[in-house]
Amino acid sequence: MTWTHPITAKWPARHPERLQLYSLPTPNGVKASIALEELALPYEPHLVSFDTNDQLSPEFLSLNPNNKIPAILDPNGPGGKPLALWESGAILVYLAEKTGRLLSSDPAQRYQTLQWLMWQMGGVGPMFGQLGFFHKFAGKDFEDKRPRDRYAAESKRLLTVLDKHLAGRDWIMGSDYSIADIAVFPWVRNLIGFYEAADLVGWGVYPEVARVLEAFAARPAVQRGLAIPPRA
Ligand SMILES: N[C@@H](CCC(=O)N[C@@H](CS)C(=O)NCC(=O)O)C(=O)O
DSSP states (O other), X not given: OOOOOGGGGTSOOSSTTSEEEEEOSSTTHHHHHHHHXXXXXXXXXXXXXXXXXXXXXXXXXXXXXXXXXXXXXETTOGGGSOEEEESHHHHHHHHHXXXXXXXXXXXXXXXXXXXXXXXXXXXXHHHHHHHHHHHTSGGGGOSOOHHHHHHHHHHHHHHHHXXXXXXXXXXXXXXXXXXXXXXXXXXXXXXXXXXXXXXXXXXXXXHHHHHHHHHHHXXXXXXXXXXXXXXX
């Protein structure tokens, strides 16, 4: 092994030459695994279990002080040196630039891909996530439904923006599948699947989003990435 990192005390690298992924198949976690599968990069996945609060362990915090998955450690980062990285949006940009795929090299296309990626990171993720809390998890028992309704309204607005944009396009960036799709569609899938919020957001009125979600879910790399790392 040519590198060391405190995280390996809890998650030893069996293939230290490969990119190390620390994750769980949640809507943020699968962005990294789907991208890695799509790019066919050799990598070693490690399960960060929330059941045992692994994300709060000193070993995990040594790599990501923000205690959230996904995180990666690339032994062969820029300049051939190891690179530790967290925040799924940054990880997607890094993987795309490392391979020269999933992010256009045309400057205008590139900025617009990043625009949709930021839209997911700053809008879709936080809003859908809060809606999940108030609709499906602990917040569902709160008597005051105003927080839930606020996040439902914002989620509907975001879905409407996406639906209009996708009309006449195969993917968010048109004919090119990109990291913007990998960021957005796991969250849409989760909203109407695991969060069971289809009725709440009026799922039937977003036919373009439904069409592209179906195409996304049919991709073999997506199907593989959704189950990585396997939950023990
Ligand atoms: N902005 C972060 C959010 C990551 C995030 O919220 N991850 C969740 C799972 S989807 C997590 O690790 N939660 C663990 C915790 O909060 O303790 C990213 O996109 O990477």
